[in-house]
Amino acid sequence: GQNIDQPTEMTATEGAIVQINCTYQTSGFNGLFWYQQHAGEAPTFLSYNVLDGLEEKGRFSSFLSRSKGYSYLLLKELQMKDSASYLCAVRDSNYQLIWGAGTKLIIKP
């Protein structure tokens, strides 16, 4: 079966750095996405990786290793507004998105 694993919850301090990991086993691979979802709001697109390596976008970076079935989202200079759930999703060989259950990130002052 297809499976996406990510931690259920993480806590970090304002101004610090946090890394959210995602491992996947899917039928084929056509890209990996990270979304951010604030409580009661829509998931919003953060990043996309299809080739191995690091993609940087401001305070957020996303890394992919296809051989290891592994990705991480790195958040730097954490702000209180970064408190949200972070969803990892993989597009499989049928171009369907397979979703993880999300990681709830709690930022403390």
Next chain:
Amino acid sequence: ETGVTQTPRHLVMGMTNKKSLKCEQHLGHNAMYWYKQSAKKPLELMFVYNFKEQTENNSVPSRFSPECPNSSHLFLHLHTLQPEDSALYLCASSQDLAGGGTDTQYFGPGTRLTVL
């Protein structure tokens, strides 16, 4: 105009009621999706429409009935639901069904459904 809108935002219904959820996208996309989001569970894809035609029905019970009158509008008709159907129902759209690259899905804010 916000990209993807959903109404109502909150809905409480009894098991014998009939209600409908509405989704509208203003992005000119060709594909639309219904998802169910339950606490601490992955998003569950329910239905997919491409150019108004249903292409996916992931073994969803018949008490959920989708309707897509055009590429911009999507409905989810609900009848005789069960308490376990209580969840956040999200609508999404994407440019194409099997888009590559960064063609990603844009989500609406969801309808929080409670079945009593």
